[in-house]
Amino acid sequence: MLKNKVAVVTGGSRGIGRAISLEFARQGASVAILYAGNEQAALETAAQIREMGQQALTIRCDVASWDETKESVATIIKTFGQVDILVNNAGITRDGLTLSMSEENFDAVVDTNLKGAFHMIRHLFAPMMKRRSGRIINISSVAGLMGNAGQINYASAKAGLIGMTKTVAKELASRGITCNAIAPGFIETDMTAVLSDRVKENAEKTIPMGRMGKPEDIAAAALFLASDAAAYITGEVIRVDGGLCM
Numbered sequence: 001m002l003k004n005k006v007a008v009v010t011g012g013s014r015g016i017g018r019a020i021s022l023e024f025a026r027q028g029a030s031v032a033i034l035y036a037g038n039e040q041a042a043l044e045t046a047a048q049i050r051e052m053g054q055q056a057l058t059i060r061c062d063v064a065s066w067d068e069t070k071e072s073v074a075t076i077i078k079t080f081g082q083v084d085i086l087v088n089n090a091g092i093t094r095d096g097l098t099l100s101m102s103e104e105n106f107d108a109v110v111d112t113n114l115k116g117a118f119h120m121i122r123h124l125f126a127p128m129m130k131r132r133s134g135r136i137i138n139i140s141s142v143a144g145l146m147g148n149a150g151q152i153n154y155a156s157a158k159a160g161l162i163g164m165t166k167t168v169a170k171e172l173a174s175r176g177i178t179c180n181a182i183a184p185g186f187i188e189t190d191m192t193a194v195l196s197d198r199v200k201e202n203a204e205k206t207i208p209m210g211r212m213g214k215p216e217d218i219a220a221a222a223l224f225l226a227s228d229a230a231a232y233i234t235g236e237v238i239r240v241d242g243g244l245c246m
């Protein structure tokens with residue numbers, strides 16, 4: 001389905017990003033994985049991609065940095081010659097109630113989760129525009145749709161990503177490039193592994209489908225948005241949340 005396509009997945013080393021990278025490779029794509037510091041996880045994902053007979057490139061790159069993202073995009077284009085699919089998935093949490101939220105923790109989350117996506121889109125904008133085709137997929141969150149007590153930084157960044165998605169969709173529609181967002185609910189990854197059992201049990205009770213999602217649930221939606229089947233869908237937000245945010 002993605003034969004001869006080149007995909008860039010930020011935060012592709014672990015969790016949801018890893019599942020997306022592996023699914024894209026399974027469908028024939030070459031994948032560039034950007035990661036923050038966990039080199040071993042990035043190399044493991046790349047090894048699995050190569051086992052499938054596809055090409056993988058791992059780059060340590062802080063998406064919050066304009067310079068590092070610019071350099072990484074240049075390296076990816078030099079290596080693969082093109083980029084067809086960009087998945088802005090890198091994200092962090094620094095939870096806390098608004099009353100005690102520090103400026104540092106607010107900035108860290110916005111810089112990674114929101115500005116990081118801007119950096120990648122900005123550096124790939126011209127190369128993708130020139131090719132007159134492409135897919136941009138931003139991983140938002142139900143927190144960006146509903147808000148979430150204790151996550152003023154995260155919910156703001158994820159809501160911001162939806163505004164960014166629709167803006168980019170409008171700017172690039174005439175060039176044959178789509179830009180969509182996925183809003184996952186509670187997904188089993190390292191990010192949610194740190195939550196207490198009580199929080200997880202409460203979450204599961206509020207999810208109509210009665211369970212947390214798996215990274216593969218998000219990868220399936222990302223594959224659909226990256227595929228020809230989604231050619232006429234742009235500026236959309238697809239919830240993958242077991243019905244949580246109906």
Ligand code: NAP
Binds near residue numbers: 013014089112139
């Ligand atoms: P995760 O398991 O914690 O993985 C986060 C990934 O992001 C890792 O690959 C990490 O790289 C990378 N990363 C973090 N900061 C980065 C930076 N500054 N520059 C480059 N890469 C960076 O998280 P996840 O649960 O898979 O989440 C992936 C995305 O889905 C995030 O945007 C998250 O907000 C969103 N999401 C998750 C859930 C959920 O329930 N899990 C729900 C809604 C939305 P290293 O491996 O090097 O650390």
